[in-house]
Amino acid sequence: MSATSSILNKTTLHNKKLTDYKLVAIDMDGTALNEKYQLNRRTIETIQKVEDNGLVILLATGRMLSAVTEHLNLLGTSGLVVSHNGALVKDVHKNQTYLHNKVLPEVVKTTLLLYEQFKFVLHFNIQDEVFVKHPSTVSKRYAEELGITLNYSSPSYLDIIENSTSILLMERKKVLEHVLMQVQATHPNEFDHVLIQDRKMFGCYNSYLIILLKEKLF
Template sequence: MTDYKLIAIDIDDTLINDDKEVTPGVQQALEQAVAKGVVVTLATGRAYASAQAIARQTGLNVPIITYQGALIKNLLDEEVLYERYVPVDAARKLYEYCVEHNLHLQTYIDDKLYSREENQKLIDYCALNRTPYYIEPDFIKMIEQPTPKMLIIDDPAYLDELIPVFQELLGDQMHITKSKPYFLEFMHKEGTKGHALTFLANHFDCALEQTIAIGDSWNDHEMLECAGLGVAMGNAIEPLKELADYVTLSNNEDGVKHVIEKFVLNAE
């Protein structure tokens, strides 16, 4: 049985249930894993401030992976360990396309969310993630500043059609992924959860074979593929379940707790 030393856990629909809570059972399992000497971290598409609040609730005090892997930052002293910004020329092309095709685009500067106008998509997104937002009508000013992530919100089928369009428009400069059906996200090509997990494994001096990655969406596939044990939640999308090494219970059935107990606490 592998001696796992590092666990990276997605937040939405993985660590937290549909009520947006970390259940007592999951919390206890996290604490027991940490007590056993395992590094437990979060790996999320969320901004650092949003992820930080959940990490602190659960008592974690390690670096966490945010913005899909474009930023790794310590919880204790907020030191940045890993950062990859969206290339400015690619950001400009993306912005121009969104203006021309009337797409909602938002960006993140210094961990604050900016949009060029207030609309229902923005309001709903910020209610979901409990994130404040800022409006900047002269949005090109924001586009030309360093950002770890840009995000388009639209109909899932339409976003699927847009992915090859953006791949052709932006070339290999950007990592493009869907965190949820309605969210299409753009990061630096090395801004993936897989790159971030590889960095943290090296940072904590453990082999990738000694890591566990747990997620539910397609933006988790890179870290599941490079982890020693890639785990899909019971509520995960089918393509993720197909590539996972193990499928656990759903986020409403303490799936994370089940993984920790099976592979870390009760492993022999």
């Protein structure tokens, strides 16, 4: 049983029923998805049952939209998605955007300058497209795990600076911790970040780190 199935099957606790709620927001990695980054049959049936009871299903994730579409199609539920850890809120089925916060241009410029110095793996997430600075085995593995397509054709410098929904950095832990400290020192309280250590993706838990930068929401 996935974490999602377990939680939703316990919603009658504390005298609460599904009909007492209007919306259910569901995390994906480590919650709705199993260890193979897939939805199992029981999870799909549980979520569909919840929606059949009149609740709106919303997927909330750090992923970009292209890494959510396949799962939405399997669920057959509402197209509401909070992606990029809150930077983009969109109804995928209606192609309606409710919120789109972008990384501040100065934060993007600083990241580019640090990239020239440290040469970490760098992805620019512009809405639903993932632009890669340079090809790498780490980027390829990342794309395979998420089921996304990487775009190796560089957008214009202005497009990167002004339209990055989020920025993904991948490199050895010590390198990215140093990079993060420099970005924070240059732009205190001007962005949010998420740190991810993934044993499966990089083979060694303490060697690699993923940092997702996005605009500060609060």
